[in-house]
Amino acid sequence: MNTSVLVVVLFALCLIYYMWRRIRPSLNHLSEEDVDDFLANRLNETALKNAREHLLRCDECKEKLDEHTRKVQKMKPDRLLKRRF
Numbered sequence: 001m002n003t004s005v006l007v008v009v010l011f012a013l014c015l016i017y018y019m020w021r022r023i024r025p026s027l028n029h030l031s032e033e034d035v036d037d038f039l040a041n042r043l044n045e046t047a048l049k050n051a052r053e054h055l056l057r058c059d060e061c062k063e064k065l066d067e068h069t070r071k072v073q074k075m076k077p078d079r080l081l082k083r084r085f
């Protein structure tokens, strides 16, 4: 009886661990850098997928993305100037 309880507990732990690993990346809020990379299309496939999944669920990061988009649009002339000089 002890052994079967142990097996069930181990199985449950593995399941939780597996689910946690799958869910965790999209639970983290996007950092400023992530948002920047996301907008500039610099994220790799996995990161992009995680970011998209997160954005579907998180209004906070959606807002951050909007804000960033506005900021980037405002900053564009500056960036071009910096690049030129």
Ligand SMILES: [Zn+2]
Residues within 6 Å of the ligand: 028, 029, 030, 054, 058, 059, 060, 061, 062
């Ligand atoms: Zn978020």
